[in-house]
Amino acid sequence: MASFDGRYAFIADWYDTNAALTRKYQLFYYPKDSTVEMFDIKNKRVFLKRSKCEELRLHDLHIGAVVNIHSRQLTIKDYADISTSNRLKSKNEKTFAMVKPDAINEVGTIIDIIYQNGFSICNMKSAVLSRQEAEEFYEEHVGKPFFNNLISFITSGPVLAMELMAENSVTLWRSLLGPTDSRDARTNKPSTIRARFGFDNTKNACHGSDSDRSANREIDFFFKANAERRTTARVSNSTLCIIKPHSVKEGVAGKILKNIQDNGFYLNALEMFHLEIINAEEFFEVYKGVVHEYNKMVDELCSGPCIAIEIFGEGDVHKTFRDFVGPSDPEIAKHLRPHTLRANFGVDKVRNAVHCTDLPDDAALEVEYFFHILKQ
Structure with a gap:
């Protein structure tokens, strides 16, 4: 079913707890009047006639998103047609961000900067990395002079991992971060995150993916279903x-x-x-x-x-x-x-x-x- 002007089409999964199986639908969204309709792919029939869903926004609909449609929780798995993909793919680009141990006490301010600059946060998790996990995460830096110091630092305390979404998110996030060396950032880009909250070339407040490929790998490292990282929760006092x-x-x-x-x-x-x-x-x-x-x-x-x-x-x-x-x-x-x-x-x-x-x-x-x- 081809998309027409003003309609966006997605493939969405819903887990039916009564039948203990996942059902697949085409989900259509009409932003002009905030209405949705759903088509049951397996049974080839309309599942939900076009109806109001005022709490849903186009911004909420992206691959991996979890949305509620009339008390059903759906997971957006893919775009259902080329038109929707072409219109939304670049707007919904994702990148990976991590607040490092030296800036963990500035998490509130950093997250506010993220929102103020048009990002959505799709996922978030604090963790403590083991040395082995840190070495895996920074594998591209193995053998470099700063590698051991970087690993020692990143495992010295909790980090906050985030999956961010925005148009041109990889470029935008790295621009907000500023130069890798916080001392350089304070001289040349004083309003950036690393200038404000970082200390030097290693303790530089935050990490950001340098490419789409890196972003996908780093997001999977923290947020893939089997990517269990040690929680920072103490569950006492x-x-x-x-x-x-x-x-x-x-x-x-x-x-x-x-x-x-x-x-x-x-x-x-x-x-x-x-x-x-x-x-x-x-x-x-x-x-x-x-x-x-x-x-x-x-x-x-x-x-x-x-x-x-x-x-x-x-x-x-x-x-x-x-x-x-x-x-x-x-x-x-x-x-x-x-x-x-x-x-x-x-x-x-x-x-x-x-x-x-x-x-x-x-x-x-x-x-x-x-x-x-x-x-x-």
């Missing part, structure tokens, strides 16, 4: 924060992370998740029958990518962080606690910017759920 999908879509996740860091909290582990409805229901089960907004909370949590964060801090971090997040209703927060996260970034009781652990006894359980159980 910590609490959980989730940046909700609406905040991620609005591009304010970096600002939220910076706000958290500026107020003395340490981001011990970060990872982007695309929750299925069953996972969101399981996670929010304690609110079922207790909180009136339960169903809407579930819908929001699985409506797009969210970012889970293990928060570490001094003293009773659970209570301190919960106070910092503020009342669940942003309108109340604006009046009573105007400096809290929900007052500054929340919209309503459901889209209230972030989730935080409510009960102290649940903190370890919630961290464990995201950083260990969901991976199984």
